[in-house]
Amino acid sequence: MSAMTGAEMIAVVVSRGGEAPVGGLEAIAECAGNAVVVDIDAFHPASLARRIAGLVADHEVIILPASPDGRDLAPRLASELGRPLLAGAVLVGSGTATVARRGGLILERHAVTGPFVATLQPGVRGVPVGLELPDPVSLPPDPGAPSKAGDRTAPDAEVLEVSAPDASDLDLTEATRILSIGAGFTDPRHVQLAAEVADALGMSLGATRVITDRGWLPFERQIGTTGAMVDPEIYVALAISGAVQHVSGLGDPDRIVSVNTDGSCPMAALADINIVCDAPSVLIALADRLDIEVAPELRSPSDPKGTVHG
Ligand SMILES: Cc1cc2nc3c(=O)[nH]c(=O)nc-3n(C[C@H](O)[C@H](O)[C@H](O)COP(=O)(O)OP(=O)(O)OC[C@H]3O[C@@H](n4cnc5c(N)ncnc54)[C@H](O)[C@@H]3O)c2cc1C
DSSP states (O other), X not given: OOSSOTTTEEEEEEEBTTBOOTTHHXXXXXXXXXXXXXXXXXXXXXXXXXXXXXXXXXXXXEEEESSHHHHHHHHHHHHHHTOOEEEEEEEEETXXXXXXXXXXTEEEEEEOOSOEEEEEOXXXXXXXXXOOOOOOOOOOOOTTSOSSTTOOOOOOOOOOOOOOOOTTTXXXXXXXXXXXXXXXXXXXXXXXXXXXXXXXXXOEEEEOHHHHHTTSSOGGGBBSTTSBOOOOSEEEEXXXXXXXXXXXXXXXXXXXXXXXXXTTSHHHHHOSEEEOSOHHHHHHHHXXXXXXXXXXXGSBTTBTTOOOOO
């Protein structure tokens, strides 16, 4: 994908608990294995940027995965080094970067003179078999730390409160259980109902691009190559055909459940449990079991109790 050599490019990957973040290995592969890995357990991105800057300043292009920590660190590292940041790149070359905008509908190619920092969109380039996260480096002391009592520390983000994760607004890339909806839903009120059902089940709500293109859910809920790259343990796909642009963002779930009227669609072929029936009826039946109120108009007149036939 890149026309540059690994020596000119270096990946900066922030891991936690020794685990590679989403897109971390792809960033390392993009830089031909040339990487600085730091393992953190607290959130001090400005301090981290100051401590990393000197380690990577000689490299013309610095690539971070567009993971949560990578997106926090990248602008601070770019500022520390006085470089431009190209966020959400899908392609990085010598003096150019192509970035995805408007949910991947537009690809912008930027010519860049001089060194720059880029974040790489996960799920775009793939990872060679066997590539593992290198050992983390020991970081130098923070040049912004106070040298004597009374000195002020250079500014950094301050954690005021850590909220317990709420499955309904959890970043999809971190969700372990996802309920997703696709084009088989024809009423926007189904989306609200799906959100309530997902919430009651402790699942995060995802969607295909058809749903986000309709404006029924924000882009952050779109899963796929131009949306979120997820890796849940359980993935429930309601009325989703399983297009390659969608399933390539799914990671490797332990269990996939497909509910679709077409039992031979690609999603059904991927699924561990394949339910061939009407997905809105399944959603309503789940809502009934979970004591969630269902708008009467969503119920079929011939089937007001939402019985599922399959
Ligand atoms: C450059 C590019 C990037 C893209 N990026 C993404 C991306 O990031 N994410 C993404 O999702 N897509 C992406 N797409 C779009 C992708 O190609 C598919 O069009 C999309 O994933 C299809 O979504 P879907 O499964 O909801 O819809 P469809 O493919 O239309 O499938 C609908 C499914 O619902 C089933 N169905 C219909 N009615 C019912 C019912 N009553 N009950 C049960 N099942 C029913 C049908 O049998 C069918 O399988 C991209 C496309 C392009 C060209």
